[in-house]
Amino acid sequence: MSESPTRPDRVCIVGAGPSGLVAARQLRDAGVAFDVFEKHSDVGGIWDPANTGTPIYNSAHFISSKYTSGFYGHPMPEHYPDYPSWRQILTYIQKFAADENLYQHITFNTAIENAVKDDDGNWVVTAGGVARTYRALIVAPGVTWHATSPTFPGQDGFTGEIRHSSTYNHASEFTGKRVVVVGAGNSGVDIAADAAANAEAAFLSVRRGYRFLPKHIFGVPLDVFISTGGQLPAGVTLPNDPNELIDALVGDLTKYGLPAPDHNALASHPIVNDQIIHYLAHGDITAKPNIAQFDRDEVVFTDGTREQVDLVLFATGYEYRIPFLDEELFEWHQGHPRLYLNIFNRNVDNLYVLGFIEFADAAYHRFEEMAQLIALDISLEGDRKEQFRELKRTHFPDLRGGMNYIDSPRHANYVETYTYQEALAKVRDQFGVEPVSERYTSRS
Template structure:
């Protein structure tokens, strides 16, 4: 695939989480020189809670199963449970980096202050004040580093404690307290379960109704059942409509005081959790609609009910940010950069973003496929470079496949996973690129003794 020598293509990747590491591997595979800047002392991104600003808590687990969640050529081991926790994931990502020699190109303990366009390239200044020049810049700094706090009436007068869920680490923080968790994402549901098990009283508030999806369907991990056409046991008939299937398995959560779901199951990011329904059915936690206001030590909800609360934890999401690049270099919509195929800057040919995308699927294979196209663009020359540049500027595929997603900042960059995969495949085929396989990166693989050394 390489059409340039390493001296012609020098790629700066910011961030050594999963997306930055797969980008480094793809760039090396393409024959480019690559440097990865990582401000933390090891790779792994958010999956290392010692990484300052990481939102990872002790009970955090993957919501996709180990069967679908590995990298190309590096699946999760059979010894992993169906849904591994953060410690296994952190170590798995580090083993991935060691296996493919990626530590060799990562500058640990070195962040990026700024990256500036200069003479068709980039001057990158690190946190030690040193500057280097690169031909291409890939922003892979992740999307869960800038907490978004709500602005409910009376919040500034609340006499209890309130903070963002990114500060939460362990369920013991809830001991002896009346706790309200606000937010319907997967981390909010996890933390609500921790509150249910440890707080004196626990409440879970959401602004709209959601369906909670079980992690197993008839004993098979959810994503395996869906992606491999799982079948129910003999004699069992299930609805074809996903919403009807979930409602049949879980029931209507509005019976627990939560708002009734106002959208179809696939119109929002899936909440995959078994424990929250258990705690709701046993009275360990009470469901509540959205917060209306706070007053003193009391929270009032939109249904008029009130609760005395000691601690409010806001699991209200994160803002996307690329702080080291002039924001005017991107077009922003609902706080998200507008990008071709959610990775290519449409106007600046050597500027990319990897990882700023949402879909109802395991992420790492998709990141690998996106990185392959970025690496191709990095080394492409002549007519092929011009053709891809023209696609970036003019092509506007429907990446949602006709799906309607709820109107929220999180869903601004949401795509339908199969539609997105087809779009990536169409670009590969146009330029004669082979689809990634489990052997694509074998040439970069290190043997165990070499890794240890």
Template sequence: MTGSPTTKVCVVGAGPSGLIMARTLLEAGIDFDLYERHSDVGGIWDPDNPGSPVYESAHFISSKFTSYFYGYPMPENYPDYPGYRQLRDYIRAFAGEYGLYDHTTLDIGVDRADLVDGRWQVRLADGRQHTYSHLVCANGVTWHPNLPSYPGLDGFTGEARHSGTFRYPEEFKGKRVLIVGGGNSGVDIACDAALNADAAFLSVRRGYRYIPKHVFGVPLDVFINEGGSPPPGITAPEDPSELIDALVGDLTRYGLPKPDHAALSSHPIVNDQIIHHLNHGNITAKGDVAEFRGDSVVFADGSREKVDLVLFATGYDYAIPYVDKDLFRWNRGQPQLYLNMFSREIDSLYVLGFIEFADAAYHRFDEMAQLIAFDVAATGETKRRLAELKRADQPDVRGGMHYIDTPRHANYVETHTYQHVLAELRDRFGLRALDDQSHDRLRRSAASQVGV
């Protein structure tokens, strides 16, 4: 599978999705350049990459058994849930093993990518310009912090900043700390505050379920994906909400709101340590913030706490800053794409990594990259059929699920339904499903070990 002699792809970003795209293009024999503004690959998993939101205690929320690149399992000596250093080293070893560094230009970002007469004119940060037939935006979604607004925040005498600026637990020493936001990074950081701050508070607007990382001694995603069953003599509820509630208990005991939605209708919050700290009084749950008054925060229930530091774990805005925003259709801050990767209007424009689902990401990115590469190389009738699908096909990628009404969930997909839709598309065009042998010919050694 190769494109025409004038086919050359520009891939922006050498995090996991960009590297997966690079390996797929290399496998397909499609010419490309990969640009990374940082001094090495790894994306957010290198906290020295300016703007990375990674903090010292950051670990994967999916296990190593489901979160690896096809054909490149994580080392056996890695824990079930690797930390950021291990993930950074794993990603870089992956890039080396498949020869991806040879096609990556480091320390050079992309300033602009403009569509001119059907070709992409790409201007680099050093002023150089190159022309490409196709553009893959793989710059990731956790680089542009979303900061909320509250009455009185401008007059708050303490320190207030986004959680993306946080790195070390020592930042909490000697302070009364409030974490606003109960998502995965919010509760992780709240656990750091619980152990290090003079007083720690966690503010949440609604009721969520906090899911343990292990179920009956097995990593959560392994238990779910492999149809796990409880040990002999134990009967577990089949409904996921009931199972989680049985394992974790009544959250209202800790001052947290009762979950107001089914477990699978929201992005999973995989953290059991926050319950431990609530159990031991190391942190106090609070409701929504109503306003700031001087050195204090007033909550929706009228209670008030003096606070030295507020971290807003309030998510990130989706952004592709080097492309004219008008080239995408946007809904609630997210670009509207066919199968969450293909532009519906511009046949040569793709986005890899702007997708949310309750599953490990890297295998899905590989499957998406396979279809992007196929589209890049397609000609004639195949290209026409693909273009028609991109314009008009409206597959159900939610599988009948009703997700909570937040911007994050606007484009959320049900992972098994999404995999089925991708499989149907592969079958329609005669593509083989990926497996752990799909990229073997690119490997530089018969067996590769990550140096840790």
């Protein structure tokens, strides 16, 4: 390892996916010097299938619409469909980075090997065998890189193929096969729909009852319909209760063999997919309960049914990990670091995590609002710096708005989006910071 001259006037950002890019824009506009390191050869994070380890698959699209999903000041192109594909999202992210002149700040093909504090409290960041010293560290590593998979009795003796959905790429992988997809999250039901259309036989294994939201309501994208209050056709009325509303729009899921939803509609991350209902209704895929065990070439389910299967895909989520940092720097809960506002390490004043958060909302606006507060904290001095430091130590706002989310690792750091936005706004107001808006003009 070699050492370059120390750079204690600069900040290190790790990752050039969407969250890393908005962090870069906010630091630049705050006049903070910084460097960005990205292990891949371009920006885009998971949305670039050439990025080794990405879980992106050929049929992937946004589950939020183009109208709510863009970066501040950079609306998605008008010619994009309501729900852009991964190709369009990647092109959009790359154009954002180019238009904002962010490429010049990024060192590509350079993974961070480790980052440790020195005696002066600065960060010594080692990348490509070179150690550099920074006054603050922002990690924006993404949350879908470290797959988690369950184990079942008989799994080692299964004669078929078992892998995580993060390895899935194209529907042609299902041709001529009998396939079980385990898990009904957004990627799980997307992939299950691919299997329904292409496999010899397809099965969707779920442990619990979920609600599946349609992507359009009366022809309007779901998120636009909700955010605008929903303009209904003349003579049409809908229930006010979210459970009743979704159940009325989608119908009784138990008639497709799925278990009845076992939680309130707002208590879980939304699953936005009506394709899977189409395929269930047409008999192209069969709903199954959880797996009980594997038996040679068969999968045995908890209801006692069994199916001969060639391929099992576990769409069972991901671990939150920052491999280059000592885990003891954080307090962990259900595999998630506990952070002030899901951003700030409460005990390490110059360590920030951007993107380790879940909410029922489009992400890029929220990420930039979070990044704005990071830039604020890094820029503060004297009494105002101490004031922010005290907030990080002692302020424990309710970010859930009284919601009782499902008790699962996925929901361990879940926040109610409007409550969360209000919490960020209160901190901005306390320090006299104007909110980011669509009229935002960068100093690029």
